[in-house]
Amino acid sequence: MSQFDNTPILPGAALPGTNTGMTGSQTAVADSGLQGSMTGSDKTIVYKSEVMRQLMKMIDRVSPSTATVLVLGESGTGKELIAKAIHERSNRRNKPFVAINCGALRETLLESELFGHEKGSFTGAYTRKIGLAEAANGGTLFLDEIGELSPGIQSKLLRFIQEGEIFRVGGKDPIKVDIRLISATNRELDAEVGRGNFREDLYYRINTITVQSPPLRRRKEDIPLLVEYFLARGQNRILNRGRAMSEDAMKIVMRYDWPGNIRELQNVCERLQILADGHTIMPGDLPEHILNPEQKVTTDDYDATTTLYELEKRYILKALNYFDGNKTQAANALGITIKTLYNKLHEYGEFEKYAVHTKPKA
Ligand SMILES: Nc1ncnc2c1ncn2[C@@H]1O[C@H](COP(=O)(O)OP(=O)(O)OP(=O)(O)O)[C@@H](O)[C@H]1O
Numbered sequence: 001m002s003q004f005d006n007t008p009i010l011p012g013a014a015l016p017g018t019n020t021g022m023t024g025s026q027t028a029v030a031d032s033g034l035q036g037s038m039t040g041s042d043k044t045i046v047y048k049s050e051v052m053r054q055l056m057k058m059i060d061r062v063s064p065s066t067a068t069v070l071v072l073g074e075s076g077t078g079k080e081l082i083a084k085a086i087h088e089r090s091n092r093r094n095k096p097f098v099a100i101n102c103g104a105l106r107e108t109l110l111e112s113e114l115f116g117h118e119k120g121s122f123t124g125a126y127t128r129k130i131g132l133a134e135a136a137n138g139g140t141l142f143l144d145e146i147g148e149l150s151p152g153i154q155s156k157l158l159r160f161i162q163e164g165e166i167f168r169v170g171g172k173d174p175i176k177v178d179i180r181l182i183s184a185t186n187r188e189l190d191a192e193v194g195r196g197n198f199r200e201d202l203y204y205r206i207n208t209i210t211v212q213s214p215p216l217r218r219r220k221e222d223i224p225l226l227v228e229y230f231l232a233r234g235q236n237r238i239l240n241r242g243r244a245m246s247e248d249a250m251k252i253v254m255r256y257d258w259p260g261n262i263r264e265l266q267n268v269c270e271r272l273q274i275l276a277d278g279h280t281i282m283p284g285d286l287p288e289h290i291l292n293p294e295q296k297v298t299t300d301d302y303d304a305t306t307t308l309y310e311l312e313k314r315y316i317l318k319a320l321n322y323f324d325g326n327k328t329q330a331a332n333a334l335g336i337t338i339k340t341l342y343n344k345l346h347e348y349g350e351f352e353k354y355a356v357h358t359k360p361k362a
């Protein structure tokens with residue numbers, strides 16, 4: 001297989017300049033001998049933690065089937081990488097893997113991206129366009145941020161999953177399309193179903209199997225390997241700076257909670273390759289917010305600079321982080337109702353940030 005991305009770019013399949021989430025080109029990385037690394041045709045999943053080992057076992061088991069998979073996890077935890085790994089390990093691996101970000105486009109545009117349109121179906125539809133679902137025929141369709149789908153598209157998607165056929169916008173004849181569907185979201189999709197924002201019948205159709213992508217703070221033992229991996233690659237390698245990390249710097253990096261998860265770690269590593277003073281990254285090279293993260297909550301010492309409001313806010317956010325963003329568990333542990341927790345989050349302006357999904361641990 002080509003060293004480069006095998007995503008087909010069909011004529012009109014993606015609008016230039018729109019972020020449809022069509023996978024960009026990605027270079028293959030030869031298995032670097034890293035412990036527990038899994039190499040697909042274009043992406044390596046680096047890990048060592050038990051929780052990731054379990055996840056990879058799950059991926060191995062799920063991949064050969066045609067079951068729909070819902071990947072849940074915070075932003076930057078590798079949900080798309082997991083979707084690709086499932087594709088690469090299925091017998092569809094030689095067929096397209098097509099990704100679309102459902103949150104990036106408004107409804108009408110998304111519909112024609114996804115299902116295509118016939119010539120003349122609306123103003124500006126000068127030619128027939130093949131949609132991404134059709135482009136993925138025989139392969140895997142990855143719907144990222146599926147929690148953002150509007151009700152109209154939800155019902156069209158449900159029909160597609162049930163009947164295995166699509167209608168192009170303005171098209172009269174159904175077109176048979178065979179895809180394996182993988183979806184991802186960082187929302188509490190079951191709660192969205194409860195609120196009436198996401199169709200229950202669609203929810204059950206898209207998650208025959210649910211896979212949790214754990215936040216980096218729950219698998220800190222992966223950090224050294226990830227740092228080594230990120231420092232060993234990337235264009236900034238040629239600068240020959242920031243090639244390795246000193247033990248002291250690593251200790252600090254391990255202490256940090258990485259709210260932006262692996263994407264944040266990757267960005268920091270890229271910056272360090274440019275900004276570090278020497279070959280080895282020292283604590284002084286690290287960004288300030290990693291060197292001095294927000295102070296730990298200590299409830300027994302009185303601190304004249306902290307108000308009760310601030311203390312409560314920090315404590316509540318810590319509880320949410322502790323429970324991986326699960327608001328029900330956090331509210332229970334804090335001894336407040338879920339409604340109070342929601343109100344507090346709104347008050348702090350943190351509601352959006354914590355609209356992440358993690359299911360209670362079994
Ligand atoms: N275990 C891993 N090993 C190596 N690279 C990883 C790993 N997990 C994630 N990455 C890298 O981190 C970045 C973020 O991963 P990805 O885009 O899959 O996350 P995501 O959960 O889809 O994030 P978002 O919610 O922001 O879309 C990517 O560049 C990906 O290649």
Ligand SMILES: [Mg+2]
Pocket residue numbers: 079080144
């Ligand atoms: Mg993603």
